Amino acid sequence: MINPLDALAATGRSVIGVCRYTGEISIFAGNGLSNVLRPPVFWRMLWQSFVEIAFFSLPVVALTAVFTGMVLALQSYTGFSRFNAESATAAVVVLSITRELGPVLAALMVAGRIGASFAAEIGTMRVTDQIDALTTLSTDPMKYLVTPRLVAGTLAMPLLVVVADVLGVMGGWLIATAKLGFGSGAYLVSTMDTLKTEDVVSGLVKAAVFGFVVTLMGCWHGYRSKGGAQGVGQATTSAVVSASILILALDYVLTEMFFAR
Amino acid sequence: MTDTPKIRLRDVRKAFGSKVVLDGVDLDVRARHGMVVLGGSGSGKSVTIKCVLGLIRPDSGLIEIDGRDVSAMTDRQRTEIMDRTGMLFQNGALFDSLPVWENVCFKLLAQKRISRAKARDKAAEILAQVGLAPSVGDLSPAELSGGMQKRVALARAIAAEPDILFLDEPTTGLDPIMGAVIDGLIVDCVKRLGATTVAITHDMASARRIGDDAAMIHKGKIIWNGPAATLGQTGNPMVDQFARGEREGPIQMELRK
Numbered sequence: 204m205i206n207p208l209d210a211l212a213a214t215g216r217s218v219i220g221v222c223r224y225t226g227e228i229s230i231f232a233g234n235g236l237s238n239v240l241r242p243p244v245f246w247r248m249l250w251q252s253f254v255e256i257a258f259f260s261l262p263v264v265a266l267t268a269v270f271t272g273m274v275l276a277l278q279s280y281t282g283f284s285r286f287n288a289e290s291a292t293a294a295v296v297v298l299s300i301t302r303e304l305g306p307v308l309a310a311l312m313v314a315g316r317i318g319a320s321f322a323a324e325i326g327t328m329r330v331t332d333q334i335d336a337l338t339t340l341s342t343d344p345m346k347y348l349v350t351p352r353l354v355a356g357t358l359a360m361p362l363l364v365v366v367a368d369v370l371g372v373m374g375g376w377l378i379a380t381a382k383l384g385f386g387s388g389a390y391l392v393s394t395m396d397t398l399k400t401e402d403v404v405s406g407l408v409k410a411a412v413f414g415f416v417v418t419l420m421g422c423w424h425g426y427r428s429k430g431g432a433q434g435v436g437q438a439t440t441s442a443v444v445s446a447s448i449l450i451l452a453l454d455y456v457l458t459e460m461f462f463a464r
Numbered sequence: 465m466t467d468t469p470k471i472r473l474r475d476v477r478k479a480f481g482s483k484v485v486l487d488g489v490d491l492d493v494r495a496r497h498g499m500v501v502l503g504g505s506g507s508g509k510s511v512t513i514k515c516v517l518g519l520i521r522p523d524s525g526l527i528e529i530d531g532r533d534v535s536a537m538t539d540r541q542r543t544e545i546m547d548r549t550g551m552l553f554q555n556g557a558l559f560d561s562l563p564v565w566e567n568v569c570f571k572l573l574a575q576k577r578i579s580r581a582k583a584r585d586k587a588a589e590i591l592a593q594v595g596l597a598p599s600v601g602d603l604s605p606a607e608l609s610g611g612m613q614k615r616v617a618l619a620r621a622i623a624a625e626p627d628i629l630f631l632d633e634p635t636t637g638l639d640p641i642m643g644a645v646i647d648g649l650i651v652d653c654v655k656r657l658g659a660t661t662v663a664i665t666h667d668m669a670s671a672r673r674i675g676d677d678a679a680m681i682h683k684g685k686i687i688w689n690g691p692a693a694t695l696g697q698t699g700n701p702m703v704d705q706f707a708r709g710e711r712e713g714p715i716q717m718e719l720r721k
Contacts (some may be wrong), residue, residue: 243574264564332557335519339551339630340571340620420535 216224228262231349234323240349241298245351256317256414257362263316264309271304272296272374282385292375292383293393296375301402302462305367307388307454308325310360314446318421321352325425326435334426349422353415360414361407368406405461413450419444468531469497470628470660471516476525477669485511486522487684493677498654498661500675500692502668502706508684510554513630516662517551518542519575526572531539547575550626550659554633556617558605563615564591565601570604571624586623594619595650611642618646629654631663635670637721646675668707671695680706 279295325348328334337344372394379385421442428438469492470531470610478486485508493499503509514520516527518577528533529545537545547551558567572578578586588598593614605613614634621629632648635643647670654674671678675692680703688700697709705713 242644328559331555332553333559335514336551336557337515337551338519339517339549340574341546342570342574361469 205352228419228423230240231426232353232419233259234345235349235353235413235419235422238346239354240348243346245347248347248351249355252352253359254420255320256313256355256418257359259315259357260313260359260363261366263312264367265370266364267308267312268300268371271308271375272300272371275299275371276375276378276383280379289383290340291392292379292385293375293390294312296379296453297372297394297398298402300371300375301368301398301406303406303454303458305371306360306364306409307450309363309367309410310417311447311449313356313360313414314417314420314443314450315347317356317448318417319439321418321421322425322428322439323435325422326428326438329426329428330431330434332426346427349426352418352422357411358414358415360410360417364406364410368403373382400419401461405457408456408461409454412453416449417446420449466581466720469493470530471499472526472528472531473512473516474526476512476515476522476527478515478520478522479510481678485684486515487526489525489681490674491679491682491686491688491689493660493662495660498634498651498663498674498692500662500671500678501662501668501681502671502678502695503664504666504706507681509681511631512681513632513662513664517546517549517630529638545675547571547624550621550628550629551630552614552617552621552634554636556605556613558613558617558620559657562605563601564603564605564608567605568601568619569618569624570620573618575624577624583698587619590619590623593653594621595645603641611638611646614638614646614719616644618649618653621632622657625657626659629657629659629661631674633665633667634663634674635665635667639670642643643667643670644673650674666706667696683702 274295276292279292280289283289283291283295325334328348334344334348337347376387376390376394379390381388423443424438424442428434471493473489473491476486476489477484489508489512489667491501497716501509501512506540511520515522516534523539532541534545559570562570565584566573568587568590569578569583571581571591572586573580581593584601585591591598591600596612596615596619600608600612600616605616608616631650635646638646650661650663651674661674663674664669672692672695678692678695679686679687681687682702686706688698688703690698698704698707702714705715
């Protein structure tokens with residue numbers, strides 16, 4: 204016989220756990236961000252993190268965007284042809300890419316690459332006393348390790364998404380013109396006529412938020428890891444999973460904010 | 465001349481959950497002297513040193529450096545203390561993303577006491593003091609042997625010419641000859657810098673070489689302190705058993721039968 208009070212207690216513990224987790228992450232993020240205004244700024248770390256995110260993630264983000272644009276054009280054409288609405292293909296591709304798929308898929312790719320990498324690097328530093336060593340070397344580990352990564356993630360993701368947007372649309376254009384019989388000029392004109400500033404801006408704002416979330420999850424899970432190799436492995440997995448879920452959840456919240464009427 | 469100890473601990477307590485690690489530690493470290501803290505694995509040596517450094521916050525008790533309560537210090541005051549402190553970690557804790565020269569001069573660069581252009585030469589100079597060639601400076605820590613990593617970690621600890629040097633098991637994992645070499649380097653550096661050292665170890669040969677004073681911690685309490693030279697003939701059966709490495713005696717290992 205299940206005691207209803209036990210079930211209530213278990214629910215309460217879960218709620219308290221979520222509140223505590225949220226509070227700890229918020230304090231961690233606030234601490235990391237507040238360092239932006241307090242010198243010293245570790246410019247070399249910021250630049251290295253920026254290059255790591257913006258430049259070295261470019262191939263995977265570009266490939267994802269191109270193939271997504273291609274598939275989207277093909278699926279849209281096939282679906283809309285049932286209603287004689289094939290001409291909407293260009294509009295659907297550009298809106299889907301700039302508003303949703305560009306930022307979300309780029310962020311998920313970066314979560315797998317950068318979130319995991321940051322969690323593993325900082326986690327290894329934690330379990331090998333390197334973070335304590337930073338403190339003994341008169342260096343605030345939050346300023347040195349976390350703040351540059353958070354700033355780099357927030358700045359680099361929008362740049363990646365601009366590239367993803369362009370390549371995603373070009374992927375759609377490629378399939379539309381090479382396979383689906385669209386005229387090159389007409390497709391591009393239709394794309395530009397459909398696109399509005401708010402479509403691009405909303406995508407870039409999402410990208411900045413997702414970039415912050417990905418780097419925050421990587422840094423947070425790495426910073427708190429313990430217990431050696433197993434702990435670092437768990438931190439890496441948790442960083443990717445939590446960043447991915449947050450990206451999808453925040454995507455809904457931001458879409459509601461931008462487009463709900 | 466003042467009698468104020470360089471470092472003073474009074475009734476320092478720390479527990480992790482239900483496990484009590486420090487159970488009222490009292491310890492005085494004299495300025496410009498070497499203090500060796502002995503104790504078995506898990507006796508609380510590393511936690512003691514981390515409490516003094518502020519890396520772990522004790523549950524209660526007083527920790528003073530130069531007569532100033534560490535727990536009451538502002539972040540700025542704590543950073544000032546760190547500026548005058550060097551620490552050699554048990555596993556080296558070298559930054560594997562940086563070359564050796566940058567590891568060695570990390571604190572000098574962080575404090576902007578030296579430019580990056582001059583740091584390489586400075587690193588070579590400090591590496592020479594611990595018996596390493598300048599070419600080692602360009603290597604990654606992962607390319608070094610255990611003994612070389614210890615020496616680089618020592619070079620990093622002394623690079624900023626600290627007032628207080630903490631050493632966490634400086635010879636653990638090294639062969640006896642390399643252990644003696646590292647101890648010799650520590651003694652030379654400390655003499656040259658005039659620093660106060662706190663070393664934690666369970667290597668008795670190392671303790672006698674680098675310590676003026678010694679204290680033994682057992683189950684979270686300091687059970688003896690006195691001159692390091694008397695280790696083995698202290699009259700305290702626990703310390704003498706530990707110093708001689710005897711199986712029989714008042715200290716019984718908690719082994720599951």
